Amino acid sequence: MYNSYPSRLLSNEDTVSKVLSSQCNDCEFIHRIGSDQSLYTIGNEIDPEVINFGRFCGLSNNIKFCKDTDDCYHVSFVDDVKFKIKGENKKALEAPFDSGDNIPKLESIQFEFDETLNLIGFRKRDMESLKGVYPWSKKQQNEPIPEDYRFYVKLEYCPNSINVFHFQLEIYGNHRSKGEKFEKFKGRLSSNSKPEYLNSIIGKIKNIIIRDRLLFPVTST
């Protein structure tokens, strides 16, 4: 389907600036899930599996502009998230974009376009409305009630050299500084290294997303 990697996806200072200025709260964001994964359970609710620990912190997604007057509206497509970068230079290609000096040559980009992947979407406004207190209250009445810390979710623009439309969902919380300062939770967790309180936060986020049906299936273009 693609003989070479599309040049429209490469970052440069001009397109980075255009994406940044065009995005708004009504824009949709697209995330890929496995071809064998469904957004919904057989009970017709959003499957919390798509919002699990390892997935949510630093969740990668691409912007789908909401207004056809936006500079980049006609060059970004929902299927762009189906590109998977391969090869020895994958790490370098996916490093954050920092300047126009490191634009890769198209022939140096090894990739696979996986048509079978399923797509889900959400609105920036909805995801950034996710906030609350943590941790959960303990059931035992005789234990001290834990201090309530606060968390919020932010969608951050993170272009890399091969994907100018790339954003990440991040969770911020203030427990490390005892309420003083918000810090980003680290993602990509192994099953044995869950940061403190993350299960409490993700649990709450999952429930709001399911309750308000904040994720929706996206059809390929």
Place this chain on the structure above:
Amino acid sequence: MLGSTINCAELEGDSIKCEIFMDQNHDLNLLEKEHILSLTKKSFELYSKRLSAISNEVYDLGLFEFNNSNEFIVNEISKLNPISSSLSVTSDKSLHYTFRFINDYSAFFETYLDTEFGNQTFIEVFNNEGPIYSRQSSLDKGISFLKDKIKSNDCYSLMPSVNEVCV
């Protein structure tokens, strides 16, 4: 026994499509005990593969938790006439129930499986404004709270005339 059955078919790419068939005489807005039992059992069967992909030990723990608590949850929740029910088993080792009720009440029961320190259950109940119960709790306490809330503002009755005034 109510006339509800679930038929699932495996589709291309390992995805699964299920259809729920309800008895013609049954009110489609109400899911009752046998139907929810059947749905949750099928859900566990489908989604517990995510636990066996981690290890047999985690799967066994999930199965034990399911066998231990599912019938109790279904029995209690079905008395509250939920309008929808769902169970998922996730690869971050949890059993996650979602129930919706009339007047925009919803309840979430999530049990994290922990082979080291023991399972923990977190319960959240929402009304139309947001969470009204959010804590680590035993199932009976969480369900008891839910019952009290739903019954206390007369929303337990399914008569439309009553529902109109109990928002």
